[in-house]
Amino acid sequence: MTPAAAAAPLADAAPRLRVTGVRKQYPGCLANDDVSLTVQPGEILALLGENGAGKSTLVKVIYGLVTPDAGTIEIDGTPATLASPAAARAAGIGVVFQHFSLFHSMTVAENIALGLDTPEGRRDLPARIRAIGERYGLAVDPDRVVGELSVGEQQRVEIVRVLLQDPKVLIFDEPTSVLTPQAIAGLFDTLRRLRAEGRAIVFISHKLEEIRALCDRATVLRGGRVVGTVPVAGASVNDLARMMIGQDMPPMGSDHAGRAGPVRLSVHALRLPSDTPHGTALDGLTLEARGGEILGIAGVAGNGQEELLAVLSGERPSPEADDVRIDGQAAGRLPPGARRKLGLGFVPGERLGRGAVPPMNLAENGFLTAHWRLPLTSRGFIRARDRAAFADRVIGAFKVATRSRATAAQALSGGNLQRFIVGREILSEPSALVVAYPTWGVDVAAVAAIHAALVDLRDRGAAVVVLSEDLDELLSLSDRVAVLYAGRLSAPIPRADCTPERLGLLMSGATPLDAVTEAAHAA
Amino acid sequence: MLPRLVLRLQPSALALYGAPVIALIFTLAFGYVLFASIGRDPLAALHAYFIAPVNSTFGLSELLLTALPLALIGLGLAVGFRANIWNIGAEGQLLLGAIGGGSVALALWGEGVPGTFILVCLTGAITGMAWAAIPAFLRIRFNANEILTSLMLIYVADQLLGYLVHGPLKNPQGFGFPESRLFSAEAQMPLLWDGTRLHVGWLLLPVAAVGIWLFLSHTLAGFRMRVGGDAEPAAAYAGFSRPGMIWLSFLLTGGLAGLVGAMEVAGPVGQLLPTISPGYGFAAIIVAFLGRLTPLGVVLAAHLLALILIGGENVQMLGVPSSVAQLFQGVLLVALLASDVLVRFRVVWSTPARRAA
Numbered sequence: 001m002t003p004a005a006a007a008a009p010l011a012d013a014a015p016r017l018r019v020t021g022v023r024k025q026y027p028g029c030l031a032n033d034d035v036s037l038t039v040q041p042g043e044i045l046a047l048l049g050e051n052g053a054g055k056s057t058l059v060k061v062i063y064g065l066v067t068p069d070a071g072t073i074e075i076d077g078t079p080a081t082l083a084s085p086a087a088a089r090a091a092g093i094g095v096v097f098q099h100f101s102l103f104h105s106m107t108v109a110e111n112i113a114l115g116l117d118t119p120e121g122r123r124d125l126p127a128r129i130r131a132i133g134e135r136y137g138l139a140v141d142p143d144r145v146v147g148e149l150s151v152g153e154q155q156r157v158e159i160v161r162v163l164l165q166d167p168k169v170l171i172f173d174e175p176t177s178v179l180t181p182q183a184i185a186g187l188f189d190t191l192r193r194l195r196a197e198g199r200a201i202v203f204i205s206h207k208l209e210e211i212r213a214l215c216d217r218a219t220v221l222r223g224g225r226v227v228g229t230v231p232v233a234g235a236s237v238n239d240l241a242r243m244m245i246g247q248d249m250p251p252m253g254s255d256h257a258g259r260a261g262p263v264r265l266s267v268h269a270l271r272l273p274s275d276t277p278h279g280t281a282l283d284g285l286t287l288e289a290r291g292g293e294i295l296g297i298a299g300v301a302g303n304g305q306e307e308l309l310a311v312l313s314g315e316r317p318s319p320e321a322d323d324v325r326i327d328g329q330a331a332g333r334l335p336p337g338a339r340r341k342l343g344l345g346f347v348p349g350e351r352l353g354r355g356a357v358p359p360m361n362l363a364e365n366g367f368l369t370a371h372w373r374l375p376l377t378s379r380g381f382i383r384a385r386d387r388a389a390f391a392d393r394v395i396g397a398f399k400v401a402t403r404s405r406a407t408a409a410q411a412l413s414g415g416n417l418q419r420f421i422v423g424r425e426i427l428s429e430p431s432a433l434v435v436a437y438p439t440w441g442v443d444v445a446a447v448a449a450i451h452a453a454l455v456d457l458r459d460r461g462a463a464v465v466v467l468s469e470d471l472d473e474l475l476s477l478s479d480r481v482a483v484l485y486a487g488r489l490s491a492p493i494p495r496a497d498c499t500p501e502r503l504g505l506l507m508s509g510a511t512p513l514d515a516v517t518e519a520a521h522a523a
Numbered sequence: 524m525l526p527r528l529v530l531r532l533q534p535s536a537l538a539l540y541g542a543p544v545i546a547l548i549f550t551l552a553f554g555y556v557l558f559a560s561i562g563r564d565p566l567a568a569l570h571a572y573f574i575a576p577v578n579s580t581f582g583l584s585e586l587l588l589t590a591l592p593l594a595l596i597g598l599g600l601a602v603g604f605r606a607n608i609w610n611i612g613a614e615g616q617l618l619l620g621a622i623g624g625g626s627v628a629l630a631l632w633g634e635g636v637p638g639t640f641i642l643v644c645l646t647g648a649i650t651g652m653a654w655a656a657i658p659a660f661l662r663i664r665f666n667a668n669e670i671l672t673s674l675m676l677i678y679v680a681d682q683l684l685g686y687l688v689h690g691p692l693k694n695p696q697g698f699g700f701p702e703s704r705l706f707s708a709e710a711q712m713p714l715l716w717d718g719t720r721l722h723v724g725w726l727l728l729p730v731a732a733v734g735i736w737l738f739l740s741h742t743l744a745g746f747r748m749r750v751g752g753d754a755e756p757a758a759a760y761a762g763f764s765r766p767g768m769i770w771l772s773f774l775l776t777g778g779l780a781g782l783v784g785a786m787e788v789a790g791p792v793g794q795l796l797p798t799i800s801p802g803y804g805f806a807a808i809i810v811a812f813l814g815r816l817t818p819l820g821v822v823l824a825a826h827l828l829a830l831i832l833i834g835g836e837n838v839q840m841l842g843v844p845s846s847v848a849q850l851f852q853g854v855l856l857v858a859l860l861a862s863d864v865l866v867r868f869r870v871v872w873s874t875p876a877r878r879a880a
Binding site: 313314315335336337338339340346348350353354355356357358359360364367368369371372377380381382384 | 754
């Protein structure tokens with residue numbers, strides 16, 4: 001434990017990162033109010049807080065993206081003026097953001113080269129990317145085009161990019177949301193190794209179990225202020241939750257069981273080559289979701305998730321009309337709008353830019369998909385009053401924290417925007433709803449609200465298909481879970497028979513799918 | 524102290540209206556120095572540019588007449604540009620409108636059919652649409668870049684017009700000059716204002732401006748176009764067909780440009796000539812952006828551009844070389860577009876020392 005021993009005396013000298021009295025006023029919102037925290041060398045500090053608690057603003061201040069109205073930042077005891085991200089990087093601060101900044105048409109190596117501040121860093125870049133990938137368990141091919149990578153793989157690129165700069169202080173904004181249990185274990189291993197090297201790490205997450213497993217101390221923010229800083233060792237999940245939201249954790253919907261009705265959404269033995277060189281072909285994929293059930297789809301990123309979602313939404317038509325059925329109607333060759341008219345709802349994984357138009361306001365973003373199923377137009381003209389009323393209904397029913405429906409989608413936090421998008425789809429009264437990564441990067445309260453809304457929709461007789469890389473979420477939400485691997489979907493397993501081990505095996509392709517399928521049919 | 528640009532969270536209202544004023548003041552100062560430096564009276568030159576075109580009824584009517592084609596085409600372009608669909612070939616669509624409309628006028632020459640000019644305009648709009656349909660089809664079917672195809676079709680249209688006025692449509696009594704007959708009276712646009720060249724086609728401008736405004740802000744189809752421009756994946760997700768948007772924007776602009784072409788030949792020009800447009804189709808691209816792709820903005824920008832086009836001709840009568848006139852026009856446009864930066868960004872003065880820290 002040499003690094004730890006070396007880190008110990010430093011800890012007495014000065015914290016690696018000290019933030020004192022940061023205040024940031026936005027128009028109409030005090031995002032940070034006298035926020036202070038410290039991180040010692042060789043320490044992982046959890047930064048906890050709800051939607052809009054001020055975590056992202058604080059990260060932006062530390063990274064030089066936002067100039068605070070007041071407050072100081074010290075690194076190793078030296079006051080630092082961080083006027084830009086370049087200055088912050090030069091001072092040894094690296095951030096892995098929740099929203100990636102990658103050019104989709106460029107390769108991994110090109111993207112990383114663009115983020116480097118000095119040209120020398122570009123030498124041997126692919127080799128160094130591979131080396132870092134191996135060393136920290138972040139395998140990624142430097143020559144692949146980023147647009148073809150899954151969300152999970154894109155995050156690895158972001159982490160590698162930051163690690164290449166050899167930062168002293170590392171900030172991770174909701175890093176585990178897109179990883180499998182195995183990959184989370186790998187990431188934690190990476191983080192522990194970084195900690196042992198004497199780096200200071202700020203870990204932002206809403207998954208309290210993870211924080212308990214990984215972090216040393218937790219600083220909790222609420223309403224832009226620091227509620228307190230506690231050692232994680234002595235705190236229970238409920239203690240942390242209470243500090244964060246000011247009340248006990250809302251119960252996760254684990255006491256429900258769906259009653260299966262008629263098949264509302266199905267895919268039949270679909271084979272479809274990938275339309276990108278590094279994508280995954282769908283290889284005889286069969287899916288059947290019944291009214292009154294939540295079907296969870298597990299799987300590691302890059303096993304056909306994007307292709308399956310495009311086939312379900314209609315953005316990619318199938319070869320035969322019968323390949324996809326919505327409420328019994330052949331829909332394989334229908335475009336997205338026609339599928340929505342048949343009763344399909346869809347929440348995409350990418351919230352800003354796909355699920356919502358960033359510069360448009362909430363009234364317009366509500367209208368975006370709802371107009372297919374609700375009478376929000378007449379003779380081609382938009383009924384502005386009905387459009388506004390619909391947006392207000394979504395905002396009210398799903399407790400979207402926003403000033404008004406005239407706020408642009410890009411001004412909402414991730415959790416609030418997801419509440420709005422899920423709410424929009426649910427209030428369009430779909431008979432089958434497909435939801436991709438519903439709670440990625442969403443705070444605890446919003447997760448509970450979104451889950452409750454999905455369960456409620458199911459209880460009203462709709463089929464709900466949830467695609468997620470978060471096994472805990474699938475196990476708490478789904479009635480049956482199927483695993484997507486290499487473009488094929490396993491037979492669904494009733495939740496009672498699901499164990500993380502069994503699903504983990506299917507996710508890694510270790511068990512021949514056919515054997516599992518037969519066993520499930522026999523059972 | 525170094526200036527630095529910081530993105531504004533909200534566009535500043537002060538800058539929105541102040542920026543064009545700053546641009547104008549800068550341009551006037553630049554023009555003063557420019558005209559003085561070539562030995563002309565700068566005040567007379569600036570007067571010829573900005574005052575003379577509008578201080579007589581005839582001047583005013585000429586301004587409106589020049590702004591009309593710019594505004595109509597600019598309105599159409601604004602719709603497509605909002606959806607990131609780049610029709611650069613409005614000039615070609617204008618020429619085809621002139622050919623189509625002109626052919627009808629010549630076919631009915633001397634027949635005395637009342638209201639021929641309406642048929643001329645309609646035919647012009649349709650042939651303009653047909654020409655615009657080519658790049659739209661190529662984009663949708665073969666994913667061919669519409670910027671290149673629509674641009675290149677301008678030169679095809681130009682050659683076609685040249686062939687027709689040298690050949691089939693040449694005036695039989697024209698002593699071999701490459702021109703058609705003068706259109707008969709019933710094929711010419713009736714005048715709106717006696718003693719000027721302003722014709723009834725001008726009445727279409729308010730109709731088109733209000734129509735496009737309604738379309739963009741109050742119709743489902745207009746909403747789709749805006750979504751397509753702001754976030755293409757969101758448009759795909761919401762099921763808004765990209766081919767539909769491409770067709771709509773090309774046919775709309777093609778129709779308007781074709782109409783403009785027909786109104787030019789049936790209006791101020793009165794016949795088919797080898798050259799019938801001083802580049803309205805290109806200038807309308809500037810107009811569309813200068814007007815920030817909004818209907819009211821486009822109409823205002825069209826009149827501003829018309830002013831400096833006419834002003835440029837006026838100063839040449841004072842002995843200013845045409846190249847200097849064009850230089851001045853260029854500076855005005857660059858200053859206007861550059862001042863837009865102030866609307867979206869604010870200038871922050873910071874000391875180098877602080878930046879280095």
